[in-house]
Amino acid sequence: VKIALDAMGGDRAPAETVRGAVLAAQELDLEIALVGPGGVIEAELKKHATDRRISIVAAGDTIAMEEDRIVQAVRQRRDASINVATQMVRSGEAQAVVSAGNTGAVMASALFTLGRIPGNERPAIGTLLPYNAGRVFLIDAGANLDCRASQLVQFAEMGSVFMEKVVGIASPRVGLLNVGEEASKGNELIQEAYERLRESNLNFVGNVEGVNVHKGIAEVVVTDGFTGNIALKVGEGIADYILETVTGVIKSSPLFIGAAILLKPALKRALKRLQYEEYGGANLLGVNGIVVIAHGRSDALAVKNALRVAKRAAESGLLESIRTAFAAKSEPSPAAGL
Amino acid sequence: VKIALDAMGGDRAPAETVRGAVLAAQELDLEIALVGPGGVIEAELKKHATDRRISIVAAGDTIAMEEDRIVQAVRQRRDASINVATQMVRSGEAQAVVSAGNTGAVMASALFTLGRIPGNERPAIGTLLPYNAGRVFLIDAGANLDCRASQLVQFAEMGSVFMEKVVGIASPRVGLLNVGEEASKGNELIQEAYERLRESNLNFVGNVEGVNVHKGIAEVVVTDGFTGNIALKVGEGIADYILETVTGVIKSSPLFIGAAILLKPALKRALKRLQYEEYGGANLLGVNGIVVIAHGRSDALAVKNALRVAKRAAESGLLESIRTAFAAKSEPSPAAGL
Numbered sequence: 001v002k003i004a005l006d007a008m009g010g011d012r013a014p015a016e017t018v019r020g021a022v023l024a025a026q027e028l029d030l031e032i033a034l035v036g037p038g039g040v041i042e043a044e045l046k047k048h049a050t051d052r053r054i055s056i057v058a059a060g061d062t063i064a065m066e067e068d069r070i071v072q073a074v075r076q077r078r079d080a081s082i083n084v085a086t087q088m089v090r091s092g093e094a095q096a097v098v099s100a101g102n103t104g105a106v107m108a109s110a111l112f113t114l115g116r117i118p119g120n121e122r123p124a125i126g127t128l129l130p131y132n133a134g135r136v137f138l139i140d141a142g143a144n145l146d147c148r149a150s151q152l153v154q155f156a157e158m159g160s161v162f163m164e165k166v167v168g169i170a171s172p173r174v175g176l177l178n179v180g181e182e183a184s185k186g187n188e189l190i191q192e193a194y195e196r197l198r199e200s201n202l203n204f205v206g207n208v209e210g211v212n213v214h215k216g217i218a219e220v221v222v223t224d225g226f227t228g229n230i231a232l233k234v235g236e237g238i239a240d241y242i243l244e245t246v247t248g249v250i251k252s253s254p255l256f257i258g259a260a261i262l263l264k265p266a267l268k269r270a271l272k273r274l275q276y277e278e279y280g281g282a283n284l285l286g287v288n289g290i291v292v293i294a295h296g297r298s299d300a301l302a303v304k305n306a307l308r309v310a311k312r313a314a315e316s317g318l319l320e321s322i323r324t325a326f327a328a329k330s331e332p333s334p335a336a337g338l
Numbered sequence: 339v340k341i342a343l344d345a346m347g348g349d350r351a352p353a354e355t356v357r358g359a360v361l362a363a364q365e366l367d368l369e370i371a372l373v374g375p376g377g378v379i380e381a382e383l384k385k386h387a388t389d390r391r392i393s394i395v396a397a398g399d400t401i402a403m404e405e406d407r408i409v410q411a412v413r414q415r416r417d418a419s420i421n422v423a424t425q426m427v428r429s430g431e432a433q434a435v436v437s438a439g440n441t442g443a444v445m446a447s448a449l450f451t452l453g454r455i456p457g458n459e460r461p462a463i464g465t466l467l468p469y470n471a472g473r474v475f476l477i478d479a480g481a482n483l484d485c486r487a488s489q490l491v492q493f494a495e496m497g498s499v500f501m502e503k504v505v506g507i508a509s510p511r512v513g514l515l516n517v518g519e520e521a522s523k524g525n526e527l528i529q530e531a532y533e534r535l536r537e538s539n540l541n542f543v544g545n546v547e548g549v550n551v552h553k554g555i556a557e558v559v560v561t562d563g564f565t566g567n568i569a570l571k572v573g574e575g576i577a578d579y580i581l582e583t584v585t586g587v588i589k590s591s592p593l594f595i596g597a598a599i600l601l602k603p604a605l606k607r608a609l610k611r612l613q614y615e616e617y618g619g620a621n622l623l624g625v626n627g628i629v630v631i632a633h634g635r636s637d638a639l640a641v642k643n644a645l646r647v648a649k650r651a652a653e654s655g656l657l658e659s660i661r662t663a664f665a666a667k668s669e670p671s672p673a674a675g676l
Contacts, residue, residue, distance in 0.1 A: 132583060142517060145525040179480060179567040187483035187564045210571025214579045223568075226525045229517040230565055231572045233548025238573040241552045242580050245470060249604045256604065259597035266587045266594065 001029075001314050003307055004085035004094035007036035007044075008062040009101025010298050017100065018044040020303020025053045027304065030311050033057045033094055035085040059084035063105045065296060074108040082106055086113040089289040096290035096310035098281060100298040106291065107143060107284060114289040117319075119326030121148075123286030124155045124225065125293065126162055127232065128309075133216030137163050137172075140222075141282055142229035149192035152176075152222055156202055157325050158285040159220035165316040167219075175208035175218025177227060182207070189224065197222070280305030283313060285322065290314045339367075339652050341645055342423035342432035345374035345382075346400040347439025348636050355438065356382040358641020363391045365642065368649050371395045371432055373423040397422035401443045403634060412446040420444055424451040427627040434628035434648035436619060438636040444629065445481060445622060452627040455657075457664030459486075461624030462493045462563065463631065464500055465570065466647075471554030475501050475510075478560075479620055480567035487530035490514075490560055494540055495663050496623040497558035503654040505557075513546035513556025515565060520545070527562065535560070618643030621651060623660065628652045 007017045014036060021032045022045075031053045034041050038058045045054065059081040063073050074083065082101055086109045088094040099106045107123065116123060124140035139159040144151060156174045163172035176194055178186045183194060185207060197204040208218050210231060223231065250260040280302065281292035290313045294306035345355045352374060359370045360383075369391045372379050376396045383392065397419040401411050412421065420439055424447045426432040437444045445461065454461060462478035477497040482489060494512045501510035514532055516524045521532060523545060535542040546556050548569060561569065588598040618640065619630035628651045632644035 131579065132586075145517065177568060179483065179564060179571075187562075190564070210568045210573075211575040211578070213572060214575050224525075226517060226528070227565055227568050230515060230548045230561075230569050233517075234551060234569045235548075235572050235576040237549040237552050238576045239580060240549070241469065242577060246584075246605060248470075249601065249607075252604065256601055259600040262597040263588070263594055263601075266590065267584060269587075 001096070001311050002031040002033060002094045003310050003314070004033045004035055004057070004088040004097045005303070005307065006082045006085045006097065006099035006101050006106075007034040007041050008059070008081040009099035009106070010294065010303075011065060011100075011296050012299060013100065014040055014044050016298060016300045017303050019048065019300035020298070020307065021054055022048040022051060023300055023304040024307040025051045028308055028311060030307065031055070032307065033085075033088060035059050035088070036062070036081045057084060057088065063102060065102050067102065067105070070102055070104040071108045074105050075112060080105075080109075082109045083113060086110055086289070086291070089291075090114055095314040096292065098292045098294060098303070098306045098310045100281075100294035100296055100303065100306070102296075103142065103293055106293050110284055110287045110289065110291045114287045114291070116286055117288055117323050117326055119329050120286040120322075121151050121154055123284055124151075124158065125282045126155075126159055126285055127282040128167070129214075131214040131216060133214065134219065135163075135167055136213060136216060136219060136221055137167075138213070138221045138223065138228055138232065139285070140225040140228050141232055142225045143284070144225040146226070147189060147224040149189060149196050152189070152193040152224065153196045153200060154286070154326075156197055156200070156204070156220060156222045158322055159222065160202055161321045161325055162283065162285065162318060163219045165318045165321050166313050169219050171203045172219035173205045173217070174202045174220045174222060175205050177213070177221050177223035177231065178207035178209065180207065181209060193222070280307075280309040283309070288319070290319060339434070339649050340369040340371060340432045341648050341652070342371045342373055342395070342426040342435045343641070343645065344420045344423045344435065344437035344439055344444075345372040345379050346397075346419040347437035347444070348632065348641075349403060349438075349634050350637060351438065352378055352382050354636060354638045355641050357386065357638035358636070358645065359392055360386040360389060361638055361642040362645040363389045366646055366649060368645065369393070370645065371423075371426060373397050373426070374400070374419045395422060395426065401440060403440050405440065405443070408440055408442040409446045412443050413450060418443075418447075420447045421451060424448055424627070424629070427629075428452055433652040434630065436630045436632060436641070436644045436648045438619075438632035438634055438641065438644070440634070441480065441631055444631050448622055448625045448627065448629045452625045452629070454624055455626055455661050455664055457667055458624040458660075459489050459492055461622055462489075462496065463620045464493075464497055464623055465620040466505070467552070469552040469554060471552065472557065473501075473505055474551060474554060474556070475505075475558045476551070476561065476566055476570065477558065477623070478563040478566050479570055480563045481622070482563040484564070485527060485562040487527060487534050490527070490531040490562065491534045491538060492624070492664075494535055494538070494542070494558060494560045496660055497560065498540055499659045499663055500621065500623065500656060501557050503656045503659050504651050507557055509541045510557040511543045511555070512540045512558045512560060513543050515551070515559050515561035515569065516545035516547065518545065519547060531560070618645075618647040621647070626657070628657060
C-alpha cells in the first residue's frame with residue numbers, strides 16, 4: 001500500500017509529518033509519498049536515516065491552517081500539497097491520503113478531486129474512540145453542521161460498514177446520540193432520524209445519551225456534525241481539565257509527588273488511549289477514496305498512527321463496501337454543493 | 339426565605355430529600371416546606387432531630403420519574419407534589435421551589451402555575467459549572483431542543499443577569515458554544531445567533547469551542563438545549579470514564595494502592611467540584627418564580643446544595659432583574675406552547 005501524506009498539513013508540519021512518515025515506514029509495511037515543496041521536504045528528510053519506502057512528490061503551493069476562503073483556495077490552487085495528494089489517489093498512484101491540515105481544505109480537496117460515491121448525499125467525518133468497553137465510531141464528527149435525517153441514516157450506514165470492514169465487528173450496533181433513551185426524545189431532526197433508522201436494515205439499538213457513549217452500548221454513534229464536534233471537543237476539554245486538576249494536586253506536596261511517581265507510568269498507559277496522538281486520524285467517508293484527517297496539532301506519533309489508520313482502511317475493502325451499500329439503494333442522490 | 343421542596347421528586351426521594359432538608363435547615367438560614375404525602379414525609383422526618391424551620395405541606399399525588407405523557411399528568415393531577423410546591427411560590431407562601439423530580443414535569447408545572455415572565459419566549463435551564471478558572475453558566479442545558487436565534491439571545495440575557503445578580507460578576511462575558519472561534523463558523527442557527535448577539539447590549543465575546551468551555555473565557559456560554567444537554571452529559575461521561583480508569587489502575591497493584599491512599603483526600607477535594615452533588619441544582623429561568631431543578635440522582639448533599647442555590651437566587655433580586663431586562667424590549671412575545 002502506498003499512502004500520499006500531505007507533508008505541509010498541520011501546525012507542526014513539515015518537521016513532525018516527515019518524522020511521522022519515517023516512523024511509519026519503519027514500523028508499518030507501507031510506502032509513503034511525502035507531498036510538498038521538494039527542497040523543504042528533502043531538508044527535513046535528511047535529518048533521518050534513508051528509507052527507500054519514502055518518496056517525495058513535489059507540490060509548489062501550501063494551504064495554511066488558518067486561511068480565509070478555504071474552499072476557493074482549494075479550488076484555485078491546484079498545486080497545493082493537499083490537492084496533489086488527493087490527485088495521487090484519484091489517479092491510482094496512492095491508495096489513501098493523510099493530512100493534518102485544515103479540515104475544511106481536506107474535505108474540499110477530497111470532494112473536488114475524488115468526488116462522492118454514487119448515492120452518497122454528504123461525506124461525513126467518523127472518529128474511532130478507543131474506550132475501555134470497546135471502540136466507538138462517532139459519525140459525523142464535524143463535516144456537516146446542518147443535516148437532514150436522510151443524511152444521518154447514511155452516516156449510520158457508512159459507520160456500520162467501517163466498523164465491519166476496518167475494525168472487524170459483525171453487525172455493529174448503531175445508536176443515535178440523544179438527550180434521553182426513550183424513542184420520543186430529541187429535536188425534530190433526531191426524532192425523524194430515529195424513525196428512519198428503526199425502519200432501516202441496520203442493527204439500530206436506539207438512543208444513546210451523552211453520558212453513556214463511552215460504555216460501548218453502540219459501536220456506531222450517529223449525530224449531526226455540529227453536535228458531534230461539540231461532543232468530541234467538550235470531552236477533550238473535560239479530559240484535559242481533569243488531568244490538569246490531578247497534576248495540580250500532585251504538585252502541591254512533595255509527599256504527593258512521591259506517590260505520583262509510582263503511579264505515573266500505569267496512569268499514562270491507561271489514559272493515553274484517550275489522546276488523539278494515539279488513535280490517529282478521523283476518516284472522511286462518502287468520497288471516492290480513502291481520506292484520513294489527522295488532528296491539526298499532530299506530532300510524529302499522531303502522524304504515524306494516522307498513516308496506520310489509512311493503511312488499514314485501504315486494505316480492508318472499505319470503499320468497495322460503501323459503494324455496494326449505496327448502490328443497493330434505488331434513490332438517486334441529490335446534487336450536494338460544499 | 340422559605341423554600342418549597344418537592345419531597346417526592348428524585349430517584350432517592352423521600353429519604354434523601356428529607357435528609358437534605360434537615361442538613362440545609364441546620365447549615366443555611368432558611369425555612370423549608372416539605373411537600374408530599376403527610377404520613378410518608380412525617381415518617382422520614384421522625385428519623386431526624388426536630389427542626390422548627392421544617393414544615394410539611396400535604397400533597398396527595400406524586401409524578402414518577404419515568405412517567406409517560408408527563409405534560410398531561412402535570413396538567414391534570416393538580417395535587418401532585420410538584421404542583422403544590424409551585425403553587426406555594428405563586429401564592430407567595432414560598433420564595434422558591436426545588437425539585438429533583440422529572441425535569442419535564444418541573445418545567446411543565448412551573449409553566450402552568452407560574453407562567454412566563456412577560457417578554458420571555460421560552461424558559462431555559464441554566465447550569466453553573468464550577469471550574470478552576472472560574473464559574474461558567476451554561477444555558478440552555480436541555481429545556482428547548484429546537485430553538486430560534488431570538489431565543490438564544492434571550493438565554494444570553496437571562497444568563498448575564500444570573501451571573502451578575504446571583505454570582506456577582508459585573509458585565510459577564512457571553513460566549514456562543516460553537517465548532518470554531520471564527521465568526522463564520524457554525525450551523526445556521528448559531529450563525530444567526532452570533533449576529534444578533536454581536537448587535538446586542540450584552541458583553542458578547544464571540545464563539546467558544548467545546549474544548550475551551552472550562553477555561554473561563556466566557557462566564558455565560560449560550561447554546562440550544564439539545565447541544566447543551568449533549569455537552570453536559572458527554573462531559574459527565576468522560577469525567578466518570580477517566581475516574582474509573584484511574585481507579586482501575588490504582589487497584590491493579592498494592593504499591594499503587596499505597597500511593598493512592600496518600601493522594602486520595604486531596605484528589606477528592608479537587609474533583610468533587612465537578613460532581614453535581616456539589617454544585618446543586620440547575621435554574622429554570624424565564625418563569626415567574628425561582629425554580630431549581632436538582633439532578634434526578636440527588637442525595638441529601640445534592641438536595642442541600644440545590645436548596646442553597648435556590649436561597650441565593652431568591653435573595654438576589656434575580657427575578658426582578660430578568661423582568662426589567664425583558665420589559666425594556668418593546669417586542670411583544672409570541673405565544674409559546676410547551
